[in-house]
Amino acid sequence: xxxxxxxxxPKWVKEAAPxxxxxxxxxxxxxxxxxxxxxxxxxMMKEKFQMSDEDFKEYDGSIGMEKVELNIPSKMDPQxxxxxxxxxxxxxVTTEDYPRLAVAYGKTGYDALRLRHHQFDxxxxxxxxxxxxxxxxxxxxxxxxxxxPLYVYGGGSSVTRxxxxxxxxISLDMRKHFNKVLSFNETDQTITVxxxxxxxxxxxxxxxAPERFHAERRYTCGHFPQSxxxxxxxxxVVTRGAGQNSTYYGCITDIVMGQKYATPIGTIKTSTYPRxxxxxxxxxxxxGSEGAFGVLxxxxxxxxxxxxxxxxxxxYIFKDWTIAQKAAREMMxxxxxxxxxxxxxxxxxxxxxxxLYNVDETVLWNLxxxxxxxxxxxxxxxxxxxxxxxFSKNVAKNIKRIAxxxxxxxxxxxxxxxWEKGRFNDPxxxxxxxxxxxxxDTLECTVHWSNMEQVHHDVREVCHALxxxxxxxxxxxxxxQGANLYFIFITKMNxxxxxxxxHATILDAIQKSKASMSHHHGIGKMFGPWLEGNLGRxxxxxxxxxxxxxxxxxxxxxGGTLGLDLKEEEKRFLRDDIQ
Numbered sequence: 001x002x003x004x005x006x007x008x009x010p011k012w013v014k015e016a017a018p019x020x021x022x023x024x025x026x027x028x029x030x031x032x033x034x035x036x037x038x039x040x041x042x043x044m045m046k047e048k049f050q051m052s053d054e055d056f057k058e059y060d061g062s063i064g065m066e067k068v069e070l071n072i073p074s075k076m077d078p079q080x081x082x083x084x085x086x087x088x089x090x091x092x093v094t095t096e097d098y099p100r101l102a103v104a105y106g107k108t109g110y111d112a113l114r115l116r117h118h119q120f121d122x123x124x125x126x127x128x129x130x131x132x133x134x135x136x137x138x139x140x141x142x143x144x145x146x147x148x149p150l151y152v153y154g155g156g157s158s159v160t161r162x163x164x165x166x167x168x169x170i171s172l173d174m175r176k177h178f179n180k181v182l183s184f185n186e187t188d189q190t191i192t193v194x195x196x197x198x199x200x201x202x203x204x205x206x207x208x209a210p211e212r213f214h215a216e217r218r219y220t221c222g223h224f225p226q227s228x229x230x231x232x233x234x235x236x237v238v239t240r241g242a243g244q245n246s247t248y249y250g251c252i253t254d255i256v257m258g259q260k261y262a263t264p265i266g267t268i269k270t271s272t273y274p275r276x277x278x279x280x281x282x283x284x285x286x287x288g289s290e291g292a293f294g295v296l297x298x299x300x301x302x303x304x305x306x307x308x309x310x311x312x313x314x315x316y317i318f319k320d321w322t323i324a325q326k327a328a329r330e331m332m333x334x335x336x337x338x339x340x341x342x343x344x345x346x347x348x349x350x351x352x353x354x355x356l357y358n359v360d361e362t363v364l365w366n367l368x369x370x371x372x373x374x375x376x377x378x379x380x381x382x383x384x385x386x387x388x389x390x391f392s393k394n395v396a397k398n399i400k401r402i403a404x405x406x407x408x409x410x411x412x413x414x415x416x417x418x419w420e421k422g423r424f425n426d427p428x429x430x431x432x433x434x435x436x437x438x439x440x441d442t443l444e445c446t447v448h449w450s451n452m453e454q455v456h457h458d459v460r461e462v463c464h465a466l467x468x469x470x471x472x473x474x475x476x477x478x479x480x481q482g483a484n485l486y487f488i489f490i491t492k493m494n495x496x497x498x499x500x501x502x503h504a505t506i507l508d509a510i511q512k513s514k515a516s517m518s519h520h521h522g523i524g525k526m527f528g529p530w531l532e533g534n535l536g537r538x539x540x541x542x543x544x545x546x547x548x549x550x551x552x553x554x555x556x557x558x559g560g561t562l563g564l565d566l567k568e569e570e571k572r573f574l575r576d577d578i579q
Contacts, residue, residue, distance in 0.1 A: 003038065003039070003361075005039045005042075006039065007039070008053040008056075009039075010036075010042065010053075010056035010057075010436065011056060011057055011058065011059070012034070012036040012432055012435075013034070013063055013431075013432065013435055014034045014036075016031040016032050017031055017064065017065060018065060018067070019031075020067050020068055020098055021064055021065050021066060021067060021068065022062075022064035022065075022066060022068055022101075022115055022116070022118070023063060023064030023065055024064075025064075025068070025101060025102050025105075025115060026064060026105070026111065026112045026115040026116065026431070027064075027428075027431045028107065028230070028427040028428050028430065028431055029229060029230050029425070029427070029428060030229075033425065033428060034428065034432070035422075035425055035426070035428035035429050035432065036429065036432040037429065037432075037433070038355070038358075040355055040360060041352075041355050041356065042056075044352075044355065045433075045438070045470070045490070048468060048470055049438060049468050049491075049492050050468055051436075051492075055436060056436055059435045059436065060435065060436050060437035060494050061116060061117070061437075061494060062116055062117070062118075063116075063435050064115065064116055068097050068098045068101055069097060070097040070100070070101060070120065070123070072097075072120060072123060074095040074100075074125040074126060075125050075168060076095065076125035076126045076169075080126075080142075080146065080148065081093060081095065081126060083142060084126065084128055084139070084142075084170075087135060087138050087139065087142075088128060088129065088130060088131070088135060092128060092129040092130070092131070092176075092177070093126060093127075093128055093129075094126070094127050095125065095126050095127075099127045099173070100123050100124055100125075100126075100127055100171075101115075101120070101123065102127075102156075102173075103124060103127055103151075103153035103156070103163065103165070103171045103173050104120070104122050104123050104124065104164065104165060104171075105122070105161075105163075105164060106156055106157065106158030106159060106160070106161060106162060106163050106164065106524075107156065107157050107158065107159055107227075107427075108158070108159040108160065108161065108441060108526065109430075109434075109439050109440070109441035109493075109499050109503075110161070110496055110499050110500055110503065110526070111161070111164075112430070112431075112434060113434075113439075113494065113495065113496040113499055114496045116434070117496065119496060121164075121166070122164045122165050122166045122168075122559075123165065123168065124151060124165040124168060124169060124170060124171035125168045125169055125170070126169075126170055126171075127170075127171050127172075127173050128170060128171070128172050128173070129172075129173055129176040129177055129178075130172060130174070130177065130178055131177040131178065133194070133260065133262070133297040133298060136172065136178075136262045136295050136297050137262040137267060137297070139170070139172065139262075140262040140263065140264060140294065140295055141262075141264075143169070143170060143264075143555055144264035144553065144555060147553055147555060148169045148170055148555060149165065149167040149168060149169030149170065149555050149558050149559075150169055150170045150171075150172070150295070150555055150556055150557070151163060151164075151165040151169065151170065151171045151172070151291065151557055152171070152172045152174065152234070152291050152295055152296075152557070153171050153172065153173045153174065153175070154174050154175070154195065154196055154231070154232030154233075154234045154235040155175070155198060155199075155227065155230050155231035155232040155235050156230070157227035157230050157231040157235065158235070158239070158522070158524060159441070159442065159521055159526075160239075160518075160521055160522050160523055160524025160525065160526045160527050161524045161525040161526040161560075162239065162290055162291075162522055162523075162524035162525065162557075162561070164524075164525060164559070165559075166525065166558070166559030166560065167558050167559050169555075172295065174194075174195060174196025174232060174234065175196060175198075175232075177196075178194045178195065178196035178197075178297075179193075179194055179196045179197040179198065179201060179232075180193070180194050180197065181193050181194075181197070181202075181205050181212075182194065182298060184205075184209065184212075184213040184215070186209070186213065186215045186216065189219070189302060189303050189304070190257055190272070190300050190301065190302060190303060191205070191206065191219075191221075191300070191301055191303050192258075192298060192299065192300040192301075193233055193298070193299055193301070194297065194298060195232065195233055195234025195237070195295075195296045195297055195298065195299055196232050196233075196234060197232060197233050198229070198230070198231070198232055198233075199221070199223070199224070199225075199227075199228040199229060199231055199232075199233070199236075200228070200229055202221050202233060203220065203221050206218070206219040206220055206221055206303055206306065207219070207220065207306055217305060217306070218305075218306040219303040219304060219305060219306050220303065220304050220305070220306040221255070221301065221303060221304075222243070222245060222248075222249030222250070222255060222302075222303075222304045223236060223241075223243040223245070223246070223249065223252055223255055224243040224244050224245050224423075225241055225242065225243045225244065225520070226244065226423065226424060226426065226427065227427075228243070228424055229424050233299050233301070234296045234299065236252040237252055237256055237259065237287055237296055237299055238287070238288065238289055238290045238291055238296055238522070239288065239290060239520070239521065239522030239524075240252060240253050240287050240288040240520065240522065241520050241521075241522070242477045242484075242519065242520035244341055244343075244423060244476060245340040245341055245386065246477045246520075247332075247338045247339055247340060247341070247342040247383075247477060247478050247479075248338050248339060248340035248385070248386050248387065249304060249340065249386075251477070251520060252287070253284065253287055253288075254302075255301050255302050256283060256287060256299060256300070256301060256302075257272045257274070257283075257300040257301060257302055258270050258271060258272030258283065258299070258300035259283060259286050259287070259296060259298070259299055259300070260296070260297050260298040260299075261286060261293065261294035261295060261296055261297065262294055262295045262297055263293055263294030263295075263550045263551065263556070264294070264550065264551050264552070264553065264555065264556065265549070265550060265551075265552075268282075268286065268293075268294060268550075270282045270283045270286060271283070272300050285546065288522070289546075289562075290522055290523065290524060290557060290561050290562060291556055291557035291561065292547055292550075292551065292556050292557050292561045292562055292564055293546060293547065293550035293551060293556060294550055294551070294556060295556075307386065307387070307388070307389075309389075310385075310386065310387060310388065310389045310392040310393075311340075311384050311385065311386055311392065312384060312385045312392050312393060312395070312396035313382075313383075313384040313413035313416040313417065314382065314383060314384065314396055314399060314400065314403075314410070314413065314416065315380065315381065315382035315383075315410070315411040315412065315413065315414070315415035315416050316380075316381045316382075316403040316408035316409060316410055316411060317350075317368060317373050317378050317379070317380055317381070317408065317409050317411055318373075318378065318379045318381060318403075318406060318407065318408050319372065319373055319374075319377065319378060319379075319407055320347070320377050320378070320379065321346050321347060321379050321456075322453070323379075323406050323407060324344055324379035324381060324406075324408075325344075325449070325452060325453070326406060327381070327402055327403060327405070327406035327408060328342070328344050328381065328475065328478065328483070329449050330402050330405075330406075331398070331399055331402050331403075332478050332479060332480050332483075333480045334398060334402065336394060336395060336398040337385075337387075337391055337394065337395040337398075338395065338478075339383045339384065339385050339395055339396075339399060340383070340384055340385055340386035340387075341382070341383040341384050341416075341476075342383045342475075342476070342477075342478050343381070343382050343383055343419075343474055343475070343476045344379060344380075344381045344474060344475050344476075345379060345380045345381070345472070345473070345474040346379060346456065346472065346473040346474065347376045347377050347378060347379060348376065348470065348471060348472050348473070349380075349472030349473055349474050349488070350378055350379050350380040351375060351376055352470065352472055353380055353419075353472075354380065356422070356426075357415050357418035357419055357422075358418050359411065359414075359415060359418075362414065364411055364412075364414070367409075368409075371409060373409065380411075380415070381403070381408065382411075382415050382416045382419055383399075383416065384416055385399075433490075434494075437492055437493070437494040438490065438491070438492055438493075439489075439490070439491055439492070439493040439494070439499065440488065440489070440490045441488070441489060441499075441503070442486065442487065442488050442489075442521075443459075443486075443487050443503075443506055443507070443510065443521075444484050444485060444486040444487065444518065444519045444520065444521060445459075445484065445485055445510045445513075445515035445516050445517065445518065445519055446482060446483075446484050446485075446515060446516040446518075446519045447482050447483060447484070447485055447515045447516075448481060448482040449481070449482050449483070451513070451514070451515070452475075452482070452483065452485065454513065455485060455510075455513040455514075455515045456473060456485060458509055458512070458513045459473075459485070459487060459506060459509045459510055459513060459515075460473060460487070461509075462505050462506055462508070462509040463487060463489050463506055463509075465505070466489075466491050466502060468491070468492060469489055469490065469491040470488075470489065470490040470491070471487065471488070471489050471490075472487070472488045472489075472490075473485055473486065473487050473488075474486050477519060477520065484519035484520070485515070486519075487506070489506075503526070504572075507527060507530050507572070508530075508572065508574055510530075511530050511533055511534055511572065511574045512574050516534065517530050517531060517534045523561075523562050523563070524561060524562075525559060525560035525561055528560045528561060528562055528563035528564075528566060529560075529563055529566060529570055529571050529572045530563075530571075530572045530574075531562055531563040532563055532571055532573070533571065533572055533573040533574055540563075543562060543564065544564065547562075547564050
């Protein structure tokens with residue numbers, strides 16, 4: 001934190017969780033890293049949630065330091081266990097408690113609360129650790145023959161229940177072995193990797209291309225989601241993910257060149273050509289399938305020149321949300337090139353972010369009110385440019401020109417640098433606050449510029465229906481035709497079922513507003529009931545046909561993924577044109 005507390009400091013958990021504990025599973029990231037709110041933020045949230053220092057002297061229930069003990073035996077037939085041991089070796093097959101629970105849930109608030117309360121709705125019967133593509137293909141073929149449900153766990157950062165093994169069976173844990181670089185082609189500017197490789201390992205390999213691959217220069221993957229440090233390339237691809245730099249580099253769907261899948265009907269390998277007019281694009285059909293068609297084993301990606309020295313950072317404050325939206329739209333439509341990071345916060349998020357990014361500790365803080373940028377009206381815009389030196393400079397120049405045209409005041413590069421320091425570790429705050437019954441979670445959707453104001457209003461109104469709730473919103477992935485809206489709610493909540501019901505009201509609001517159900521988190525099992533209503537019955541039928549073709553026995557990530565095997569009464573149809 002920026003400064004030590006002067007007054008009362010809550011009983012933050014600052015020690016690492018035991019390696020065999022529940023907390024080691026549900027907490028975010030590095031077990032040795034801790035992040036908690038600075039004093040001014042703590043006091044602001046304490047007031048918002050009508051809590052006192054007394055409420056922060058003791059934890060709200062279990063903090064998960066106890067050892068994982070399930071007493072839920074595996075239901076897998078011993079003959080299947082033996083077959084998997086012969087395929088992979090005994091050391092790569094386990095039915096032990098901790099490894100099974102470690103791949104059972106993702107990172108949504110619903111998952112965190114269930115783990116804290118020792119609520120085990122889903123467990124795989126066996127966890128397998130494959131090393132090579134042929135092993136995955138053999139496992140899928142075996143599972144298909146014996147009708148065994150099969151799930152995949154990449155980085156585990158899913159916030160849609162995408163990895164949850166709702167019907168038991170097999171979970172493939174890709175983290176241990178399935179994480180290698182398979183080839184690098186500097187001429188074509190591509191890299192091929194196993195799907196389990198993590199973001200940092202991929203980026204490190206590209207940054208070190210001269211040393212590792214005898215390349216002429218260094219490269220970057222260009223894909224940096226907030227989950228970057230603890231997510232896998234495979235997870236990015238099967239959920240159609242986006243990174244914080246996607247406004248320049250594109251989402252993962254723009255970066256993928258080719259894929260390879262192990263499916264129940266055999267191996268599917270897509271083309272790696274940059275463009276083809278050969279019917280529907282198979283790469284696009286397979287991306288977003290979330291393991292429902294098969295297991296993604298190998299991915300070929302575009303790579304980009306690594307040029308951090310050309311980066312131009314900027315931040316501006318606008319007087320209100322309407323003006324800020326107009327400025328952002330013109331920046332995206334002026335055809336002068338796109339920034340890399342392009343993030344605009346609404347007034348409520350700005351109120352929180354100016355403190356989180358330490359602006360309240362600088363001379364900039366007092367300037368805001370003096371110059372007419374009022375609290376709970378003003379909007380923070382920040383980002384940076386990437387690319388060739390002249391291009392990067394020109395994009396920043398045009399952003400400055402448009403910002404000034406709409407009355408934006410520069411806050412220098414200080415705010416952006418502060419944001420960069422926390423861009424990957426802000427999720428640690430959720431665990432710290434949840435120890436005292438304060439939940440933080442997120443949803444996002446895609447909107448057009450023309451319906452952004454309405455969606456922003458309608459979704460926030462439903463979020464705020466829960467008393468004493470902070471609801472922040474920003475756009476962080478933008479296009480000439482629209483953007484995503486990313487909603488973060490912070491509220492007093494410590495019950496999994498209460499969370500599920502509240503979360504569902506927000507998804508209802510998104511569908512009613514006619515925004516997309518997801519911009520980059522995917523759909524999983526949590527959003528699955530809304531998908532057919534969002535797309536339309538006829539359109540959604542295409543997904544069903546694909547599922548029946550690739551996986552006729554429904555063994556691949558069954559239990560509601562993409563809503564594919566839900567009963568009619570479990571689906572949510574809320575749009576007028578669907579009813």
